[in-house]
Amino acid sequence: MLAVSFCLALSVQAQEVHLTTDAGAPVGDNQNSQTAGPNGPELLQDSHLIEKLQRFDRERIPERVVHARGTGAYGVFQPTADISALSKAVVFTPGSTTPVFVRFSTVMGYRGSPEQARDPRGFATKFYTQQGNWDIVGINWPIFFIRDAIKFPDFVHANKPSAITGVQDANLAFDFFAHTPEATNMLTHLYTDEGMPDSYRHMDGFGVHAFKLVNAKGDVHYVKFHWKSEQGIHGLRPQEIAASIGKDWNLNTNDLYGAIKAGNYPKWDLYIQVLEPNDLAKFDFNALDDTKIWTGVPEQKIGTMTLNRIPDNYFESTEESAFAPSRMVPGIEASEDRMLQGRLFAYADTQMYRLGANYQNIPVNRPVVAVNSEDQDGAMNTSGRKGDINFEPSSVNEMSEDPSAKLVRTELSGTTQQQAIDKKRNFLQAGEYYRSLSEQDKADLVTALSADLNHVSNDGNKYTMLSYFYKADADYGTRLAKATHADPARVKTLADKLSAD
Ligand code: HEM
Structure with missing residues (x-):
């Protein structure tokens, strides 16, 4: 009988959730900090207050350098x-x-x-x-x-908010893109609905x-x-x-x-x-x-x-x-x-x-699945690994490699080099994609893209961009030139100088 009522008391208690510190101790007062008298400063010994503020102060971690939202x-x-x-x-x-x-x-x-x-x-x-x-x-x-990882930080810097104002700026973005003709295909996709x-x-x-x-x-x-x-x-x-x-x-x-x-x-x-x-x-x-x-x-x-x-x-x-x-x-x-x-x-x-x-x-x-690497320690480690065989191979450690997981062999030739790829065809697929769009999609693309191009104050960059789109498709370039109050003849002359590659 006694045992039963003890169990009942325990289960009732378990349902009551007390506010605790991070160390699990019950908190007595979460509304008033501890002070030296009614008008005095707060006390260093109020460790609940201090821990609460410290944890709050550390709630943010760095956001992703891209794709933060x-x-x-x-x-x-x-x-x-x-x-x-x-x-x-x-x-x-x-x-x-x-x-x-x-x-x-x-x-x-x-x-x-x-x-x-x-x-x-x-x-x-x-x-x-x-x-x-x-x-x-x-x-x-x-x-x-x-198409090359070495350009990624520059691409992101130009497209993220300005280093001065903290606001995105089409001038910076298109300054980068005017030097990046391979982006023409992706930009054409980006400005569609x-x-x-x-x-x-x-x-x-x-x-x-x-x-x-x-x-x-x-x-x-x-x-x-x-x-x-x-x-x-x-x-x-x-x-x-x-x-x-x-x-x-x-x-x-x-x-x-x-x-x-x-x-x-x-x-x-x-x-x-x-x-x-x-x-x-x-x-x-x-x-x-x-x-x-x-x-x-x-x-x-x-x-x-x-x-x-x-x-x-x-x-x-x-x-x-x-x-x-x-x-x-x-x-x-x-x-x-x-x-x-x-x-x-x-x-x-x-x-x-x-x-x-x-x-x-x-x-x-x-x-x-179980993780059996010999990587260990480091900040915030909670892996729970056990034993002193933290290396491989070992006569004690019975972990084995899995030969079926070995990477394939790839034949290589040539010398080390730093050279652009062959067959770039920077404008080919942008044109094919543009021509595949419906009339409404084409019109929306021109509306959206010209709205941003109209913010580009550097005339050279604006015309270079227009020449890329013209090179992809003459109708596309001509419509953009019109929507950005540009001279179509100048756009065509620039486009004619671009390599179809
Ligand atoms: C060399 C080129 C690239 C570099 C150096 C790069 C770098 C990064 C970095 C550092 C992050 C943040 C990751 C994190 O904090 O967890 C990220 C996120 C991401 N990247 Fe890239 N990136 C590149 C190209 C690309 C490309 C080509 C794609 C698409 C195919 C892409 C798709 C993504 C996605 C989807 C995320 C967000 C992942 C998530 O939801 O956590 N990235 N990238």
Whole structure:
């Protein structure tokens, strides 16, 4: 009898939640700090007050250097085809379900900036596979602005808010782009209505770069990944943007979370394009140039992703998530794309700075499989590793390597060099894309792009930009020239001097 009432007392007590310090001690008064008498200063011995202020003072961590404004959701990936002939990665095993975390983002704005930004949208997916984590860190288009990682910091500096005013400035952005003709294709995509998605559910995602898939026999295929939205694609027209910002500048987050809360789970189908290594040379552009689409290569569907859960802690999921193109699993490897190669370094590097050396142990980043590396210690380590065999090989340590996880061999030739790629074809696909647009999409593109070009006060930069668009397509360039009050004959003369390459 006595034992029963003791248990009851315990369970009643367990339901009462006391406010505590970070060390778990109950707090007596959370409204009044301790002072020296009624009118005296606060006391150093009020450790609850001091800890509370100290913790508050340290709540912010560095925001991402790009893609700071983002929204995350959990879900699952389910393969729909057997591609074991292409890849040995177990994430593609038919019948399996792999948990995922996805973070959508804008690129240049600060952490709390409006979601209506003339920006690509980040579409980063972390697959928690049975062989460790695999990340596809992509965007909503199959291409990018530049093709060499060495230009990325300059590209970002020119497009982020000005170093003087803290405000984005079209003069700075187009000063960079006037020296970057390879951006013409991406800029043409950026200023269409798709450049302003009305919802994260209404956009596709792309891995952009080529990757290698490797099967159990060691055969290599080059692939590109494409998430196709089952919700369709929809963007805001230029004349709708101002009203949309006025109504709700968090529209993409509110839309995504609203849909998930209502049980209307968004889905994307994963498609791949596949090339034999020998086929890379068959294009009239460089197939490993990320400013190019692999035109004419069919896509095959390999799986479906469903987002079905909103994280219950923004900071610990969306903010502390860490995606990296270098995070791959056996059966998926990097291609020689020069942008991808730089990204293989940059993400894990920035994350060690932004989140600390043990960032992969934060729950949102932690693999679902055991981690048996000999990496140890460092700030905020909670890995719980045991024993004094913190090295490998060891006669005591029984961990073994997995020969099936060894990377493929790639044949190389030539000398070390610093040279631009061949077959740049800077304007070809921008023109093809422009001509594929409907009349309304063309008109909206010209409206949106000319609005920003009209802010460019450097005449030389403005005409150079117009010549790039003219080189892509004469009608495109002529309409832009008209909308920016430029001389079409001067634009044409400049365009004629550009190499079609
Ligand atoms: C060499 C070129 C590039 C470099 C050096 C670079 C660097 C970075 C860095 C440092 C971050 C912040 C990561 C973090 O703090 O966790 C980031 C985020 C991101 N980047 Fe890049 N980036 C490059 C190109 C690209 C390209 C081509 C794409 C698209 C295919 C892309 C997509 C993203 C996405 C989606 C994020 C946000 C990931 C998230 O939601 O946490 N980046 N990038």
